[in-house]
Structures are given as C-alpha cells and as structure tokens.
Amino acid sequence: MSETPDTPDRSVTAGDPLPDLDQPAAAPEEVAPPAPPGLALPLGLFLATVFTTLWAGAYATNTDPRLGPLDFLLGDPRRLIRGLPFSATLLAILVTHELGHYVLSRVHGVPASLPLFIPGPPQFIGTFGAIIRMRGPILSRKALFDIGVAGPLAGFAVALAALVIGLRLSRVVTNDASYGLHLGEPLLLQFVAWLVVGPVPEGYDVLLHPVGFAAWFGLFVTSLNLIPIGQLDGGHVACALLGSRQRSLALAILPILLVLGYVGWPGWYLWASLGALMGIAHPPVLDPEAALGRTRIWIGWGALAIFILTFAPIPFSVH
Secondary structure, X not given: OOOOOOOOOOOOOOOOOOOOOOOOOOOOOOOOOOOOOOOXXXXXXXXXXXXXXXXXXXXOOOOOOOOOXXXXXXXXXXXXXXXXXXXXXXXXXXXXXXXXXXXXXXXXXXXXXXXXXXXXXXXXXXXXXXXXXXOOOOOOHHHHHHHHHHHHHHHHHHHHHHHHHHHXXXXXXXXXXXXXXXXOOOHHHHXXXXXXXXXXXXXXXXXXXXXXXXXHHHHHHHHHHOOOOOOOHHHHHHHXXXXXXXXXXXXXXXXXXXXXXHHOOOHHHHHHHHHHHHOOOOOOOOOOOOOOXXXXXXXXXXXXXXXXXXXXXXXXXXX
C-alpha cells in the first residue's frame, strides 16, 4: 500500500512551464457513492402481491360458484378482509424464505436484489412466488451451500408453525361435505395432523382453515425448491454437497417427475421441462474441494429429510 504525501510534488523538468506556486493545489474529484438499489420495483410488486393474495384468500370463502373473482370483489370490496388469515400466513412464509437467501448473500458478500414477488390470479393463491436476482457469481462452496439452504430452512420453520396453528383451527367433516380441490398429504402433514387433530375416522376428512392451507402451500414450495436440479435451491445444496455428482442425481430425478406427471399430477411435466431448459447440472464453483465441515453436512442431510417429508407425489386432485 502506498501513502499519498501531505504536500504536492512541485518538481519540474527543463522546458516545462513553472507552476504558479501561489495557487492552491486542485482538490481531487470526489467519487459519488454508489446509488442504493431501487426500492420502487420490489415494493410495488410486494404491494400488488398483498392485494392478489388477499383477493385469493377472500375468494376462497365464496359459496356461489356462479360468481367469478371480479364480480365477487366488485360486489363488495370489504370482502377482502376475509382473505387476511391466508394472505398474512402465505406472505410470512414467502418473505422469510426469500430473506433467508438475501441475508446469507449479504453475509458472503454476494450482491443480490431485494425479493421480487410475482402477483398471480385470485382463482388459486394469488401469487407465483418470489425470486432474488444474484448480481454476481457464487464462487465459494460454503457460500453456495449457505445461500441455497437458508431460504428453504427459514420458510419451512414458519410453515411448520403455521401448520400447527392452522390444524388447530381446522374442522373435521364428512367426506360428503368435502368437495372440490383436494390437497395431497405429504408425510409431514400426516404426522402433524395426527398429533394435533388425532386419528380421523373413516369417512371423514380435515377441512383446512385458511392458515392451514397457506401452511400447506408453504410446505409445497419448500419441496419444489429442494428438488436437486440446476439452480433451484436443491441444486445449490446438492452441488455443494456432491460436486459433479449432482448432475447424476438430477438425471435420476427427471424420469421420476415424468412418471409422476403421467400417473398423477400433470404439473410435474412442467417442472421436468423447466429443469431441462435451465440445465440439470449446476455450474461449478472455484473451490470444489473446500471442506464444508460437519455442521453443514448435517444440515444438508436435514434439508434432504425435509424434501422427503414435504414432497407430495400428487399435490392436487379434484373430487
């Protein structure tokens, strides 16, 4: 490191004009600090998603099948308040998930955008989730693992707490009263429902409270993100844990998704196609041989367990 002298260098060479020593030295140009990242787009998208999830949660209480979402809203805008339990729970899960990525990106010095939420139609849940844009590569194996696993773990913790609350607020009804969209039951949901609600008699079903439905969707998002393909969160974690073997794992996952799309939910076709388009292999990092440490390895196995416990082979069906 060099040090700038306190006084300017006044030496001259033959033929150079003599400097005016009576004039003060010119002050160095001030470098403007970098502009803060724009807040308008993230904030605007978040507020729009608040509205659409409120609308979706309220419309789910509609008992008139002839009434479309727009007519439902314009008929009495005060109905939006009915969507508050669903919207608040769902956004708490999604915000926590994305902040997990954002905070760990900052910890590791990887520039990242604020979470960008994507509004969706009110006929279902009112959002397509959220993303964070990385403005620089993730070069470290530890950083790749931490950033990838932080979002699913943070969102899962909130979803699990919401699931317990939602199940306590839910009702057990006869199968005759349970119609329309039926949700798949991952292993974790079955276990927590058994603990909170107790054994459900034959011919009965649990009608989820809006908080419970938002929690179910939080578990679904967690399982989707932990699929070990490409640059999904699961791809980050698998690449950090397995290195180049992550590609072999992704190649084994793709045909499973195709089979599940054929025998169950066609939406798995879309996820298999996205995986193929994005690339099933994760880009390598600069330090692939760096040790993760025992703690991170155990957390990685925990993330795998969460994926298995939250995965529903047939997430949606209509009865």
